[in-house]
Amino acid sequence: MNLTIDPAHIAFDVDGVVADTMALFVRLARERYGLAHLTKDDIRQYDLYRCLDVKKEIIDDLICLTLDDHHTLETPPMPAAPDVLTDLAQHGTLRFVTARIWPDSILLWLRKTLGNVDPDRIQVIATGAPEIKLRILRELGIRYFLEDRWETCALLAREGIQPILFDQPWNRTPHAEAFPRVSSWLELRRWFLLPENGMG
Incomplete structure (x- = not known):
C-alpha cells in the first residue's frame, strides 16, 4: 500500500525510525x-x-x-533520514513524538543530525509512554505517523490516525500486516506531495 502524504500532516517517532x-x-x-x-x-x-x-x-x-x-548524541541516524527530513523541513515544521521521558537530549541530537534545518523548525514532544502518543497527535492535528512499534500503530489506526510502519526486525509479525510498511527513508520519500515527486 502506497500513500500520498502532505508533509504538513505527518509526525515521526524517533527511536527505531529516525535514530538507529x-x-x-x-x-x-x-x-x-x-x-x-x-x-x-x-x-x-x-x-x-x-x-x-x-x-x-x-x-x-x-x-x-x-x-x-x-x-x-552518539546514536547513528537511519540511512537517508537526515536528507529526507532536511528536504521536508522546507515545507514546514518537523514534528517528532517520542515515548522517551525527557525531550532535551533528543532535541540536541536532532539539531546536530539535521544541521541544515532551522532549529525553530524542529519540534520534539516526549510523552513518557507510547500510549500517550495518540492524544498528542490529535492535539497537533496529525493524520499520519511514522512508527516502528506495531502495537502503537494498531492503537492509532483504531482511532483514525494512519500509521506507517518503519520496517524493523521487531515488527515483522502477522499482527502488523494491516499497516503500510516502508523499509527505508528513500522509499518513504516517494510518498510525499513534493515537486520533485511530480506532486505538490
Whole structure:
C-alpha cells in the first residue's frame, strides 16, 4: 500500500525510525559485555527481556546507557533520514513524538543530525509512554505517523490516525500486516506531495 502524504500532516517517532537506537544498543552490548554475537536481527520483539538471552541486569544497564544524554548524541541516524527530513523541513515544521521521558537530549541530537534545518523548525514532544502518543497527535492535528512499534500503530489506526510502519526486525509479525510498511527513508520519500515527486 502506497500513500500520498502532505508533509504538513505527518509526525515521526524517533527511536527505531529516525535514530538507529538499536544499532547503538548492540554496539554497547559488544563493547561493555563482550556480546559479540548480538545483532539487530536478534531483536525480534519490542520487549528486549523476552527476545534476548541476556541477564535482566545487563539489559537494564544497556537500556540506561543507550538512552542517557551522552550516548544519545552518539546514536547513528537511519540511512537517508537526515536528507529526507532536511528536504521536508522546507515545507514546514518537523514534528517528532517520542515515548522517551525527557525531550532535551533528543532535541540536541536532532539539531546536530539535521544541521541544515532551522532549529525553530524542529519540534520534539516526549510523552513518557507510547500510549500517550495518540492524544498528542490529535492535539497537533496529525493524520499520519511514522512508527516502528506495531502495537502503537494498531492503537492509532483504531482511532483514525494512519500509521506507517518503519520496517524493523521487531515488527515483522502477522499482527502488523494491516499497516503500510516502508523499509527505508528513500522509499518513504516517494510518498510525499513534493515537486520533485511530480506532486505538490
